Amino acid sequence: MTVQLATLGALLVLTAAIGLWWSARQGAVRAPARGAAAEGGLDWAEYGVALGSRTTFVQFSAEVCAPCRATARVLGELASAHPGVTHRELDVDENLGLVRELSVLRTPTVLVLDPSGREVARLSGAVSRTQAREALAAGERGAPAPHGVPEPGVANHTVTNNERRA
């Protein structure tokens, strides 16, 4: 019984640790992932995405994803309140090739695109209104978000001139 109690205690600690880590990551604005979108080499029109004149949010969603609905609502509201900002939802099952190419690992994942279609930031998990506004600001700057941790190699591609702001 002692062993079982210790096991259950360890499981509770593990659960709390995962819960805290996951909650902190929800909707955090991060630097773009390496790939075609960050280098601006992607033809978004091919996927039915019409780019906004300021910022475009491309949201990858799945049918079995409850936070996708809430995120779509938040981003939809933001887009309709700001001219030049558009929001487009893509289903991961219908765009698996793109999902692989862009290293999308979970739903919802939101790519923040500049007017040329280049990825300037990304968020994953449920996005709050505050985080959506942060993402919009990051999109307007055209640079990785201040809290974002650039992946190794990010400095090597075309975003080099966009220094992170202090």
Added chain:
Amino acid sequence: MTTSGIDPRGPRFGAGVTAVLLAVVVLLGPGVPGLVVLTVVALSFLLGTLRGAEGTWQGALFKRLVRPRLASPAELEDRRPPRFAQGVGLVVTGVGVVLGLAGVAVAVPVAAAVAFVAAALNAAVGLCLGCEMYLLLRRLRPASAG
């Protein structure tokens, strides 16, 4: 069966009840009593997979005892994500039950431990581990389109 959606607090409450049962299985350890409780949990997941989370006895408990005491939810949730999560729970606990019946006694508390973490996370912070894994699993399969 409604298509309009379900109270999102229902599946989370149900996950909490399930987590308590799974904790009991962990405490019972390898053996017949643990196997019996895990089988009950697996059958509940089977019910949830077939009928949706609101169609389980935990869902009925929520509707009968908890929901009347709560204010109406801010928004309703699609019933498909919780139903998918029930399927993931069924796979994990089902493997434990099958191995337990086949004589691998230790599989019972191990499967219960894995399912416990998932259910407790769902109840506590609303994290649906099965839903998070969905795209990763989907990516392993060959692309049908796109």
